[in-house]
Amino acid sequence: MSDIKKFMFVNRKAPHGTIYALESLEVVLITAAFDQDVSLVFVDDGVYQLKKGQQTKGIATKNFSPAYRALEGYDIEKLYVEKESMEARGLSEEDLLVDVTVLGRAEMGELMDRQDVVLSF
Amino acid sequence: MLHIINKSPMTNSALDSCLRVAQSGDILLIEDAVYAVTSGNVFESRMREAMGRFNIYVLQPDLEARGFADRLIGGVSSVDYGGFVDLTASNKSCQSWL
Amino acid sequence: MANIEVDGKTYETDEEGYLVNLADWNTAVANYIAKTENVEMTEQHWEVINFLREYFEEYQIAPAVRVLTKAIGKKLGAEKGNSEYLYGLFPYGPGKQACKIAGLPKPTGCV
Secondary structure: OOOOOEEEEEEOOOOOOOOHHHHHHHHHHHHHHHOOEEEEEEOHHHHHHHEOOOOOHHHOOOOOHHHHHHHHHHOOOEEEEEHHHHHHEOOOHHHEOOOOEEEOHHHHHHHHHOOOEEEEO | OEEEEOOOOOOOOHHHHHHHHOOOEEEEEOHHHHHHHEOOEOOHHHHHHHOOOEEEEEEHHHHHHOOOOOOEOOOOEEEOHHHHHHHHHHOOOEEEEO | OEEEEEOOEEEEEOOOOOEOOHHHOOHHHHHHHHHHOOOOOOHHHHHHHHHHHHHHHHHOOOOOHHHHHHHHHHHHOOOOOOHHHHHHHOOOOOOHHHHHHOOOOOOOOOO
16 A cells, blocks of 8 residues: 655744744644644744743734644654754754654755655745 | 834844844834844844844743743843833834834 | 524624634533534533543644544543444534534534
């Protein structure tokens, strides 16, 4: 059976300032229903999506950050963060809401090359 | 003059341009621009340097939304929406760097 | 937009009958919505409704049916964590129908 394709979602935008992060998350949750091989990648400002302690009450928008912790229940367990992006923002793995695999930029590039479908947000 | 920035300094040149062009005054960071004044960010040193010429403010609700309420660098004043209004009123003009 | 009236109080719902404001939910509202869905609420129904409310509280999303089924199985046992059991309680779908009664939004991915 080779019906399963490798899907990668590339997240490069900070949450809240634009709708990209939320839209990406919704597409990911829907894609989960199709039993594909899904990877989520967080590079550049996309790393900020996973920052712990987000409290959106003051800006009166939906705090969707807890939903990243639900991904495991959706069998989406491949989460990758680019090391350089994380460090440039003064963040470490302890600052993130979920367990991720940290990859250097070269490894990230190779991982991208191995995908069948790459969706960018 | 009040300069308002709402884009992340890592992905947009608005803050960079503001710091290059403007000479003094107040800078208010809102929305994704708040990342500029979080500790450990590569932009931190630029902001520390800018503090000599500008009064730097950050919108607290935007900082909280992004999970950085406890990572604000020293020398930056946080304001709420009322403070935002006060800044626009106390400055004779206002420039939003879109 | 539409409204429902329960015990003299008016609650806002969308055109499909889902509560607009999460905070509006209470057991009286749940019972009312269940009645409109022809679901007679039993202890087993409440178990699922309460589970959904807790799930939403923690993750801020309504789980997809598959995810709900698995999670129920984990928490309440395999005899409850299967489609037959859950569809038996909520014939129009443990996602759509149970979420409506629980006052949650329609699960992402449900059309």
